[in-house]
Amino acid sequence: MTLEPREAPLQSLAAWPAADQRPVEVRAGEHVFHEGAFCDAIFEIVDGIITIYKNALDGGRQLVGIRLAGDLLAISGNDRYDCSAIAARASTVRRVSRAKVEALMQTDARLAERLLGACRAELAHTREQLMIVGARSALGRVAALLLDLSNRTADGAPAVDLPLSRGEMGDYLGLTIETVSRAMSRLKSSRIIALPRSDLALILDRARL
Amino acid sequence: MTLEPREAPLQSLAAWPAADQRPVEVRAGEHVFHEGAFCDAIFEIVDGIITIYKNALDGGRQLVGIRLAGDLLAISGNDRYDCSAIAARASTVRRVSRAKVEALMQTDARLAERLLGACRAELAHTREQLMIVGARSALGRVAALLLDLSNRTADGAPAVDLPLSRGEMGDYLGLTIETVSRAMSRLKSSRIIALPRSDLALILDRARL
DNA sequence: CGCTTGGTTGATCGAACTCAAGTCCGGTGG
């Protein structure tokens, strides 16, 4: 949706001495970190899809982000993770010691710029999500999510692999499972999308979506 | 709600050569900048309250932030402002040339850290807003907004000056004017808050709010 | 005084939630 504002000062954190040597594999459904746990590392997604969520007081959960390869996780800078991160599918992440990052950042402006760029991008995405959740009808929200997923994960191709279950989509959009399902069904019967499988959508009429 | 993560590397941008000498006064209801306009400066709020919003495609608007003294505006780093900023009341802001900021940032890690801190804080706030808007009932959303305003503008004191009109509260929460008004009335008749004036709330029962 | 603006309140309607059956599908074990 929104592209990186300017040229990235760094392609990857892998070049930095703070990075651990070997990337970490994480299976679908596994946590990368938990909200409230001590934050001793940040992560860079090498491959896969990670969802970020917070637990609400009433027991529900609110997804606050969907992050893809190249994105950074846990850049909040607090001593404790302020969100949980869970792999939507099998993914691999690079673990980077937070202490080393902070030490390096004092002296190297490029690293701070890299983090700033990641934070700006995340802020833009979160605002975009806020626009989606705040304003429109259930149908519009689901449609906006599908468009966003298409643009981000499939580069605009018609076939969109849905990394989120209906329940997760609901948690992202502030809707119930049933409402998401109904919205998908309506989009299908309107010939705007096709659903060969429940986790694969084909966008037939991008304009109306 | 969420405090600044660590010690701020800089108290204010005023000390920086990129800052204009005189702060700018802006009257209530006046724009600081417009979404889509060329972004040649960022701003630091010296005093007052600024609301950030984006225009939705359907004509509505979505508030994406309420910013107070000390906060920075327009740190997205894009060539064009990605939001509009409007003074909720008479405020004064410091204008800082974007070109100078970016040039300085290349060499001085402390400036980048200052921006990163602002971006992190803004991200945390936006996520908080997402939690409020995404999940709960109209009553709960209004209550959460009141609590947030109390914590941020009144430091937890019972008397909260409401800088937002009912319509703006609705735009912030994804509700209509009438629903916000009804929620306030219900909170009032439940003796949870008092409303001496429509722009002043007294929190009587913080726990239930 | 009439007009405007922002807020409140009422009545109605539709959309989304809730509760409750179904269906589909992959996996497991007899």
Place this chain on the structure above:
DNA sequence: CCACCGGACTTGAGTTCGATCAACCAAGCG
């Protein structure tokens, strides 16, 4: 091979809640 099972998804029926439309009120102002 097939019957069974569990989980995710879908669909249906009834209810609730918020949006809509509309009237009304209070304050500010020419």
